[in-house]
Amino acid sequence: MRAVHRPNHHDDPVSRREFLGRLSIALSALAAAVVGIPIVAYLLSPLIHPETNVWIPLGDAAKFRVGETVQVSFRDPSPLPWAGLTAETAVWVRRNSAALADFTVFAVNCTHLGCPVNWLPDARIFLCPCHGGVFYADGTVAAGPPPRPLFEYQSRVRDGRLEILTRPLPIG
Numbered sequence: 001m002r003a004v005h006r007p008n009h010h011d012d013p014v015s016r017r018e019f020l021g022r023l024s025i026a027l028s029a030l031a032a033a034v035v036g037i038p039i040v041a042y043l044l045s046p047l048i049h050p051e052t053n054v055w056i057p058l059g060d061a062a063k064f065r066v067g068e069t070v071q072v073s074f075r076d077p078s079p080l081p082w083a084g085l086t087a088e089t090a091v092w093v094r095r096n097s098a099a100l101a102d103f104t105v106f107a108v109n110c111t112h113l114g115c116p117v118n119w120l121p122d123a124r125i126f127l128c129p130c131h132g133g134v135f136y137a138d139g140t141v142a143a144g145p146p147p148r149p150l151f152e153y154q155s156r157v158r159d160g161r162l163e164i165l166t167r168p169l170p171i172g
C-alpha cells in the first residue's frame with residue numbers, strides 16, 4: 001500500500017519563513033512596548049497622578065550621624081502598576097546638626113538629564129557620572145552641564161522619623 005502524502009503547511013518552507021517573520025515582528029513590538037511603557041508612564045505620571053505631593057518616611061531620624069551624607073532609597077509614592085523599577089528612587093540625606101530636624105535632603109538625580117549623582121565625601125562634592133556634572137556640598141553647580149542646583153526636598157521629623165515631601169522633579 002502506498003503512503004499518501006498530504007501537504008502540510010508547517011512543512012512548507014515559505015509558510016515557516018512567513019510565520020517566523022511574523023513572530024519576530026510580534027516579539028519586536030512586545031519588546032518595544034515593554035521598554036516604552038515605563039518611559040511613557042514616567043513622563044505622563046504628573047498628569048495621571050497629580051497627587052505626588054505626599055510625605056514619605058525615610059527612617060528613624062536618630063540613625064543619621066551629624067555631618068554625614070548618606071543615600072536612602074524609597075519607593076515613589078505614585079507607582080504605576082507597570083512602572084516596575086522606575087518606581088524605585090533615592091535621595092542624599094545629610095544631618096546638619098544635633099538639632100532634631102536639621103536635615104538637608106537632595107534628590108539623587110542630576111538636574112541635567114537625571115542620572116543619579118554620587119557623593120564623594122573626601123572632595124565634598126556630588127559627581128554625575130553621565131556628563132561630568134559637579135555639585136558642591138550645598139547642591140549648587142560647580143562645573144559641567146547641569147543648569148541648576150540639585151533639587152532639595154522639604155523635610156520634617158514626625159514621631160522620631162525623618163520624612164520628605166515628594167513632588168515631581170524639575171529635571172532637564
Ligand code: FES
Pocket residue numbers: 110111112113114115128129130131132133144145146
Ligand atoms: S546627566 Fe548629569 S551631567 Fe548630564
